[in-house]
Amino acid sequence: MDGEGAMLRVTVRGFALDEVSKSPIVLLQPVGREEVMPIWIGPSEASSIALSLSGEQYDRPLTHDLLRLVLDGLAVQHQRTEIVRLENNTFFARVLLRQRNDYVSVDCRPSDGIAVALRTRAEIFVDKELFEAQKQIIRPREEGELEES
Amino acid sequence: MDGEGAMLRVTVRGFALDEVSKSPIVLLQPVGREEVMPIWIGPSEASSIALSLSGEQYDRPLTHDLLRLVLDGLAVQHQRTEIVRLENNTFFARVLLRQRNDYVSVDCRPSDGIAVALRTRAEIFVDKELFEAQKQIIRPREEGELEES
Numbered sequence: 038m039d040g041e042g043a044m045l046r047v048t049v050r051g052f053a054l055d056e057v058s059k060s061p062i063v064l065l066q067p068v069g070r071e072e073v074m075p076i077w078i079g080p081s082e083a084s085s086i087a088l089s090l091s092g093e094q095y096d097r098p099l100t101h102d103l104l105r106l107v108l109d110g111l112a113v114q115h116q117r118t119e120i121v122r123l124e125n126n127t128f129f130a131r132v133l134l135r136q137r138n139d140y141v142s143v144d145c146r147p148s149d150g151i152a153v154a155l156r157t158r159a160e161i162f163v164d165k166e167l168f169e170a171q172k173q174i175i176r177p178r179e180e181g182e183l184e185e186s
Numbered sequence: 187m188d189g190e191g192a193m194l195r196v197t198v199r200g201f202a203l204d205e206v207s208k209s210p211i212v213l214l215q216p217v218g219r220e221e222v223m224p225i226w227i228g229p230s231e232a233s234s235i236a237l238s239l240s241g242e243q244y245d246r247p248l249t250h251d252l253l254r255l256v257l258d259g260l261a262v263q264h265q266r267t268e269i270v271r272l273e274n275n276t277f278f279a280r281v282l283l284r285q286r287n288d289y290v291s292v293d294c295r296p297s298d299g300i301a302v303a304l305r306t307r308a309e310i311f312v313d314k315e316l317f318e319a320q321k322q323i324i325r326p327r328e329e330g331e332l333e334e335s
Contacts, residue, residue, distance in 0.1 A: 081230040082249070097276060100231070100249040100301075103294045107253065107283065110290040111262060127246060134256065141259040145252045152249075 043165035044119065047074070049090060049151060050175070052083060063151065064175070065120070065163055072172035074163060076120070076128050082148035089155040101152040108157060112136065115157035118150035121164050123171065132159075192314035193268065196223070198239060198300060199324070201232060212300065213324070214269070214312055221321035223312060225269070225277050231297035238304040250301040257306060261285065264306035267299035270313050272320065281308075 050066035050073050061083035064073040078086075085101050088094070098106060108115055116133045123129070130150040134141045154161050199215035199222050210232035213222040227235075234250050237243070247255060257264055265282045272278070279299040283290045303310050 079230075081228075097295050098293065098298070099295075100253070100298050103281075103292065103298050103302075104249070104253050104256065106292045106294075107256070107281070107290075110283070110292050111260060111285060111288075113260060132252075132256070134259070136260060139260075141256075143252065143255045143259050144247065145255075146246050146248075149247070149249050149252050153252075 044162040045070075045165050045168050047161050047163050047168075049086065049155070049161075052087065063148065065151075065161070067163070067168065071174065072168075073175055074120075074168050074171045075173060076147050078146075078148035082146070082152055085152045086148065086155060089152060101149070101156055104153050105156040108134070115153065115159040116140075117160050117162055118145075118147075118154040119162045119164070120147045120150070120167065122167060193311040194219075194314050194317050196269075196310050196312050196317075198235065198304070198310075201236065212297065214300075214310070216312070216317065220323065221317075222324055223269075223317050223320045224322060225296050227295075227297035231295070231301055234301045235297065235304060238301060250298070250305055253302050254305040257283070264302065264308040265289075266309050266311055267294075267296075267303040268311045268313070269296045269299070269316065271316060 045067040047065040047067050050064040053062040053064060055062055060077050061080055062075045063078050064075055066073045085099055113134050113136045116135050118130060118132050120128055120130045128147045130145050130147040131142050132145055132150050132153060151161060194216040196214040196216050199213040202211040202213060204211055209226050210229055211224045212227050213224055215222045234248050262283050262285045265284050267279060267281050269277055269279045277296045279294050279296040280291050281294055281299050281302060300310060
């Protein structure tokens with residue numbers, strides 16, 4: 038139950054839109070739970086995540102596709118993406134990579150960590166204490182917005 | 187002088203804006219030459235390139251910064267970015283990576299290849315025949331636009 042250890046596996050439940058800033062919000066939902074954790078992200082990261090969820094692909098690799106191609110080319114396994122903490126209104130994440138017996142952890146924005154994980158099929162985790170502090174219930178109206186974006 | 191072999195080293199001369207589509211254009215200039223080669227790129231790639239040229243950095247890593255951090259973490263050297271051909275109005279590029287004695291070439295969009303090269307300090311090359319076919323003289327008015335963007 039300590040901060041560093043306990044993690045919840047999440048999936049991308051969908052998107053919402055910040056009504057004031059018009060910034061996209063990605064909603065992460067732990068497996069088997071009803072609540073979601075909202076994370077404010079940039080518009081191009083949101084479209085990259087949405088595109089990956091849709092199963093479609095552009096003819097040419099987006100930046101997150103390039104990252105996946107680089108990992109593939111180097112035979113690096115993307116083990117997981119972790120969203121680890123919130124500091125000054127900024128979420129911090131990391132991608133955990135493995136190449137043979139080397140393990141590398143790289144600091145990233147949650148949006149990038151999620152966008153890459155959807156392409157490498159790596160699992161996404163959220164620190165349990167962070168989730169419990171940030172969780173929200175989805176209201177029907179937000180679900181509607183979610184489908185529009 | 188063959189297509190695969192002859193390459194010109196280029197630097198990012200600046201940006202222009204497509205007057206019709208309002209799409210950003212990055213201008214690549216071979217060392218010691220007056221002409222530039224324009225490549226149409228996306229707005230978020232343009233800001234990532236511009237930010238890197240300015241020497242500034244956000245607090246948190248952008249996607250291209252993440253790619254550099256991954257390469258650093260894995261002790262991979264970004265040897266060069268090459269812009270290799272134009273096909274159906276789309277420029278094709280690749281990043282050439284080296285890890286110990288392994289060499290990997292990864293297909294990418296020129297904008298991503300440039301944005302990463304500016305962060306890893308890798309050199310950027312353009313196929314000579316491609317450059318000669320696409321080169322343009324910068325007119326003063328375009329220079330003005332360049333500084334505005």
